[in-house]
Amino acid sequence: MTDPSIVLTGVGKSYSTTGSSSDRFWSLLTNKPRSGDAFWALRDITLTIPRGASLGLVGRNGAGKSTLLQIIAGTVKPTVGTAVVNGRIAPLLELGAGFNPDFTGWENINVAGALVGISSREMKRRALAIADFADIGDFIDRPIKTYSSGMFARLAFAVAVHVDPDILLVDEILSVGDMGFQQRCLSRLREMRERNVTLLFVSHGPDAVKSVCDQAVFLHQGKLLFAGTADETVDRYLAFIREEANKEQLEIEKTWAKPQAVRSSIPAALRYGTGHAQFKRVDILDEGGAPCRAFSFGASVVIELEIEGFMTINDLSVSFLVRDGTGVDLFGTTTFDEKIALPGVSPGVTMTVRFAFKNVLRPGNYGISVAVNRVSRRDYTDNILLDQLDGALAFMVTEDANRPVHYKVYQPIDITFDSSGSAQRQDIKLDRQSTPEHEASGT
């Protein structure tokens, strides 16, 4: 670890909302600040990004993510504060921004190289690797305007990662391209991280941020609300979005009382919701009902949740979600989706809900998030989040030499085979534990 890659100190960027572009010109020419109302797209951002870090930027539209990238890239100057950047930046804020649609893939690769100052001879050598990575076949010889958006993205990404940047700024890429290509992008990004490339990644997809980045910052209305590990930040961001949705729904349904304070203290990474109904107790149990934290393959995992009401609420939906150690959401369900009518709660009345599933996970550590919602419409438009506990429970899956699970999740699979040597065809069902009915039930 040498000197940090990017250091932002008190960075703010304001745009004049009333001044005209000619005012801007005169103020630049005479070096006098502008008058007029200022809109602060970014305010007081202080951030140090070490070399080789991968930082995700999350936030809603207009939160200032793109402005921040532009300031780091140097295309926009901060109004106040300083931005110091050490190293060569891949100059593509948006992939393929320098492409010309009338020219072929080859020609655009060539120009893109010149844009970052790679000599023609060197670029000729890399062009093959780029074409290889993009993998768009003969289209590389055709004008870019004939490309599908997926092919365009492939070529653009291929170019961006082959120009040896020290800092790579990526604004929303993984939304395009097929799965195979997305995988290749992700593994290329990881490979670049190993070579100490600093990565700044803007995405609206929380999962992409979690899987690519180790750190993340959460921007809201131009301010830095939270900075931490990618998992933590993304969860905060999602919590924030749900809280906002709650506020909107509570505005519509004015009969609801004021949000309730949290009554029980359950350790969790993050807890949020209106609190009109709350988790009183969350437990993870084995088949026999005893508390358990380690499970082997095929063992029953029971999640027992006790919910307490602070007002009369029907249409309750209780849900859980299993996450792996890297924060990727694996599976889970809601009682609402399973069309189970829960009895509801009222002040002083509690309800216990049990979810049970057979463990089909690969050995490792897992976390469980639980939530209780009020919802009656199938499209979730009247959803109110009452209580959510992220990382409420944790458990581990132990190695089982007799039954290895190589991939994230095992799924019961039928295997049949034919042999030309024998006349008869055999259907063989794998010897596996039968999957039980869902045991979630009321009371």
Add this chain to the structure above:
Amino acid sequence: MNFQFIGDPLRSVYHNKDLVLKLGIRDLAQRFRSSKLGMLWTLIQPVAVVAMFYFVFSVVFENRWRHPDEPRGEFILALFAGFLVYNLFAEIVGRSPTLITGNPNYVKKLVFPLDVLPFVPAVGAVISAGISTLILLVLFVVVRHEMPYGTALLLPILLFPVFLLAIGISWFLSALCTYFKDVPHAVPLILQALVFVSPVLYSMDRVPEGMVRDIMSINPLRVPIELVRGALLDGAMPEWTSFNTNLLAAVVVFFLGYALFDRTRSGFADVL
């Protein structure tokens, strides 16, 4: 006062010479890419323009360039020499309104050396000037039945101030057009007027002596046009004093244009 702006533009262009050449050739190719005649248009365009003016001024108005009894081809040669200079200037400056406003990606989404943008259309303009020169030399042989003068070799030197002037004005106008939306409408008009107030369609001797001629002489295209015409058509050595004055003026415009561009470029992303 710092004088950084004197070294900066030269360093930037030298550093990005590969990029400028590539973008310039791409720019030229793009203009003709989907056309059937392709690069032939760089040949057809100047010939057609000269033919039009020749028709109006020489055929309809029965003008001669110098003597009433000179061959008709003389008028064409003189027109061609004038347009050679004018076109080099106009092709660079004419593109200035869209250099920044037409490439918002370069401003906002790429880390791009914006100050080299005026040089991109200049690549094509210089190539067109070269092609026009070849046509002119062929016409010379056809009209005069003799070999071109050796002074024709001075052409690159004589055109150099025009190039500097055009780049300087292009910096100035491309920045101005980004902030003031009226300027792009004025630029083509001014360029068109410049054909008529420069000695492209006539020689300065035809302009009445006095105030009008004095004012018209200030036009920075006058000296290059007269010197190029002299070198190509009369085999005359340039008058170095007027060349030097013109060059000095062009250098001043070049650096002033850059200074204004550099001063205001940080606001481009805000107003696009």
